[in-house]
Amino acid sequence: MRPEPAPTDSFDLRARRVHEAEGRGRRAFALFQAARHPGPLVWIAPAHIPELPMLQGLPRGVGERLHLFRPSNETDLLWCVEEALRVAPISLVIAEPQQPLSLTAGRRLQLAAEAGRTTGLMLIREDGGSNATETRWNCTPLASQAPDSTPHRWSLIKNKKGTIGSWTLNWNGTSTAVHMVSAARERHEPAGAAR
Amino acid sequence: MALADARAICPDLATRSADLAREAAALSSLRRWASRYAPMVATDGVDGLVADISGVPHLFGGEGELRDDLQARLERAGLHAASAIAGTRGVAHALARHGGGIVPDGRLAEGIGHLPVTALRVDHDTAEALARVGLSRIADLAHLPRAPLARRFGAGLVLRLDQALGAQAEPVAAEPDAPHFGVRMTLPEPIGKQEDVMAGLARLLDRLCAKLARHRMGARRVRLELRRVDRGTAQVEIGLARPMRDPARIATLFAKGVDEVDSGFGIDALRLTAPVTEALAPEQIGGGPAIRHDDALADLLSSVGNRIGFERVLRLLPATSLIPERSFLLAPAAYSTAEPIPHRAGSKRPITLFPPEPVTAASGTPPASFRWRRMRFTTLRATGPERITPEWWFDDPAWRSGLRDYWRIETQEGPRLWLFQTPQALGGPDWYVQGEFA
Missing domain, CATH: 3.30.1490.100 (DNA polymerase, Y-family, little finger domain)
Structure with a gap:
């Protein structure tokens, strides 16, 4: 099944760069991005973490394209990410590093993404990111006031080439479409300390 | 001899059932070895080899020396074998199975004249019919007119006789070797x-x-x-x-x-x-x-x-099971191809699945509040239950606690979790978290 054409909006990850997502809702954000990237997907998760993507719960068209690598240690994980980023036909590489990314590692991944013209998304622990990242997202699921809604708050907390912002939206986990609860806006208040 | 008869004679007889596949493999490796004597070597039945040694014997010093060399090498390898050299394949076949030896050129009829007609590779019925009319040796057949023989015993006998005596060609068809990479x-x-x-x-x-x-x-x-x-x-x-x-x-x-x-x-x-x-x-x-x-x-x-190992490079494949853990397969990507995922109706499934983790301090059904992974959650909305029964034809240790009632719990804190209860469990129902929704 062909994935739907990707819309262009504030949630587009800049191509050929590596991005980071943190927070409880980072896996949902990764799947949302996976649904918007046509082409083969690679999900790299260490073998020891119990969470697995559940095939029946994935957005439409993602399960068939997904490859799951389960390296046994952190070095192999970073090696897999770099290797996958260097392969042009891969559209999105999602990885779950367990240790904080060093600046060297982050920079190497950016170079690999540029060489392979691939986008990467690291699902990091809180404050486990690298300064070399293009954007960093904080993703949290929100309690829904109305039934049948699945609100998320996705905040762009670091952006090298643009403004940051925060969006509250409904994403039901099946398609590439989102319903904004509050419209995207310019930032009025002064920015907090850069992270 | 039947096995029962053999055991009656020798009670301590050691017997093993025949392993045809290994015998064939051994014969084929012997065939490869025998190619040191001739370029064309083929298997002949289940227990024989036939080689076309035209133009070869002088390399070994003559036919007799070639045969001696072959016999000596086989004996040294512990193989008991009989061999014969003759101008035609039929005569060599007959003689090898009746004592072996060398038939000089031009003396084919004399060489096998004393052998019984069964040596001619004729079927059992023909051999019996020949014995009934008193034709028991090949020499008895050789000078008889062909036409009455063919009319009475069929063309097969005449063909075999002609092949043995060289009137019909019978080449050695060596099968090609399996390529070795x-x-x-x-x-x-x-x-x-x-x-x-x-x-x-x-x-x-x-x-x-x-x-x-x-x-x-x-x-x-x-x-x-x-x-x-x-x-x-x-x-x-x-x-x-x-x-x-x-x-x-x-x-x-x-x-x-x-x-x-x-x-x-x-x-x-x-x-x-x-x-x-x-x-x-x-x-x-x-x-x-x-x-x-x-x-x-x-x-x-x-x-x-x-x-990282090919067993760690995986692909998700759909499976036909309602049990969440078995509703998809993790297959090595190198040895599988992507399959289309059938559309599934029914209640929603979480995006991540993990082995069940017990919750503590659960109150009520569905629990109004509970603790999981050292966090306190308050239920905002619960959807369910969805009852899943174990597959009784599999003995899955994780499902020994019986039925599971799955609930989708939306919490005040944000996460939407997939909880289940085990109503049939011994020692009262327990609550577990098994997945997380988008």
Whole structure:
């Protein structure tokens, strides 16, 4: 099944760069991005973490394209990410590093993404990111006031080439479409300390 | 002799059931060995070999010496064999099974005249009919007119007789050898540098891949054996995510393994084999972007699989089970292809699944509040229950607690969790978290 054409909006990850997502809702954000990237997907998760993507719960068209690598240690994980980023036909590489990314590692991944013209998304622990990242997202699921809604708050907390912002939206986990609860806006208040 | 009769004579008789497959394998390896005597060697029935030795005997000093040499070598190997040399295949076959020997040229009829007619490879009914009319030896048949023989006993007997006496041609049809995908290289001087080994490997790979291409095969595993001057061997083996015969792409996968080899005092011989091969039809190369993309993806799976293990490079495949853990398979990506996922109606499924983790301090059904992973959650909305019964035909230890009632719990804190209760469990129902929704 062909994935739907990707819309262009504030949630587009800049191509050929590596991005980071943190927070409880980072896996949902990764799947949302996976649904918007046509082409083969690679999900790299260490073998020891119990969470697995559940095939029946994935957005439409993602399960068939997904490859799951389960390296046994952190070095192999970073090696897999770099290797996958260097392969042009891969559209999105999602990885779950367990240790904080060093600046060297982050920079190497950016170079690999540029060489392979691939986008990467690291699902990091809180404050486990690298300064070399293009954007960093904080993703949290929100309690829904109305039934049948699945609100998320996705905040762009670091952006090298643009403004940051925060969006509250409904994403039901099946398609590439989102319903904004509050419209995207310019930032009025002064920015907090850069992270 | 029947087994019961044999046991009656010798009660301690050791018997084993026949292993036809291994016997055939042994015969075929013996056939390969026998090719030292003649270029054309074929198996003859389940227990014989036939070789066309035209133009060969003088190399061994004559037919007698050739046969003696063959018998001596077989005896040294512990094989009891009978052999015969004759001008036709039929006579050699008959004589080898009745004592062996050599029939000189031009004396075929005399050579086998004393043998019974069954030696002519005729079927049982014909042999019996011949015995009934008193024709028990081949010599009795040889001078009889052909036409009445054919009318009475069928054309098969006459054909066999003519083949034995040389009136009908019967060539030795040696079956072609199964191709062996292995090449080797011996070096006059030992080498130790990595680039030298890689250069040698590139030459061997060219030859191996040319051979694979000729037989329309592709390698799934490739093994490089390096013999050191001190007679030690090092071995590098790689796997490929799909059948492949492209020398450059296989060579890059060897780079890491060759780097780790200890060359000692130097390497003086290289041997490259493809132990596992699969059929690979000639394919369009360098075509559209789709082919290049498939190639690049297969290369990625190969290189990652060789580093972290092919069992860790996985693909999700749908399965027909309602049990959440078994509703999809994790299959090695190198040995499976993507399958379309059937559309599934019914209640929603979480995006991540993990082994059930018990919650504590659960109150009520569904729990109004609970603790999980050292966090306190308050239920905002609960959807369910969805009852899933265990598959009784599998004894799954995780499902010994019986039925499960699954609930989708939306919490005040944000996460939407997939909880279940085990109403049939001994010691009261417990609550577990097994997944997380988007």
